[in-house]
Amino acid sequence: MGAIIGKENLASIQSVTDNIPGLTTYQCAILGLDTAGKTTVLYRLKFDQYVNAAPTIGFNCEKIRCPGGKSKGTTFLMWDVGGQDKLRPLWRSYTRCTDGIIFVVDSTKVDRLEEAKLELLKICKTHKQSQIPVLILANKQDLPVAIDADKVEASLGLKELGPSAPWHLQATCAVTGEGLDEGMDILHEMILSNRRRRRQNASNHIGPPKPQRRKVRRSQSTYH
Numbered sequence: 690m691g692a693i694i695g696k697e698n699l700a701s702i703q704s705v706t707d708n709i710p711g712l713t714t715y716q717c718a719i720l721g722l723d724t725a726g727k728t729t730v731l732y733r734l735k736f737d738q739y740v741n742a743a744p745t746i747g748f749n750c751e752k753i754r755c756p757g758g759k760s761k762g763t764t765f766l767m768w769d770v771g772g773q774d775k776l777r778p779l780w781r782s783y784t785r786c787t788d789g790i791i792f793v794v795d796s797t798k799v800d801r802l803e804e805a806k807l808e809l810l811k812i813c814k815t816h817k818q819s820q821i822p823v824l825i826l827a828n829k830q831d832l833p834v835a836i837d838a839d840k841v842e843a844s845l846g847l848k849e850l851g852p853s854a855p856w857h858l859q860a861t862c863a864v865t866g867e868g869l870d871e872g873m874d875i876l877h878e879m880i881l882s883n884r885r886r887r888r889q890n891a892s893n894h895i896g897p898p899k900p901q902r903r904k905v906r907r908s909q910s911t912y913h
């Protein structure tokens with residue numbers, strides 16, 4: 690005989706599975722302007738080595754398992770979506786049901802930071818309601834012309850995003866993998882606290898059962 694799982698039970702099952710690494714696979718979209726380093730980040734996380742990939746036409750998808758830190762064993766299904774302006778309208782479909790977003794920024798392209806800022810703002814506005822956590826990677830920090838993470842943060846106007854978008858900015862080099870594990874740990878933490886908040890909101894909306902009302906015919910019709 691099948692049992693019916695109510696919303697409250699489902700929420701408590703989720704809170705248990707969230708704490709067992711590998712039991713839940715989180716969905717994550719990797720976004721950012723073209724050539725920021727999204728695909729390099731994806732393959733660095735997947736294979737723990739540098740892969741020189743061709744420009745992405747469409748998307749790449751990989752299941753990755755965090756190797757260390759607090760998020761050790763946590764699995765993510767990563768969607769790396771092309772960043773050319775013609776492909777950006779697709780981002781919306783990839784972020785609709787996602788648990789987290791990784792937004793990759795090329796820290797050497799100062800002249801493209803305004804464009805990156807507008808795209809990031811658009812994403813955060815679209816998901817204001819669900820408050821999807823965003824991990825921003827100030828990438829290519831190995832290159833001498835890269836501006837530091839504080840300057841990237843100021844240029845993207847992250848402080849102006851407000852409480853509707855939980856975010857964290859991490860300095861990275863996707864070629865060597867520096868900064869990626871730390872960033873993934875924080876993204877994982879932000880996802881867990883967002884899920885806890887959503888469960889809390891959902892359980893607040895489950896009130897006591899409503900009294901049954903007698904059916905009353907409120908209108909009559911002459912229409913046959």
Ligand code: G3D
Pocket residue numbers: 721722723724725726727728729730741742743744745772793828829830831832861862863864865
């Ligand atoms: P995208 O998927 O965002 O379009 P890619 O970007 O991952 O394809 O990377 C674009 C180029 O940037 C690649 O070089 C890649 O090797 C390089 N790159 C990515 N991350 C870093 C980084 O952290 N440091 C440095 N130095 N280079 C990086 P090519 O030469 O293939 O264009």
Ligand code: MG
Pocket residue numbers: 727728729743744745771
């Ligand atoms: Mg790519």
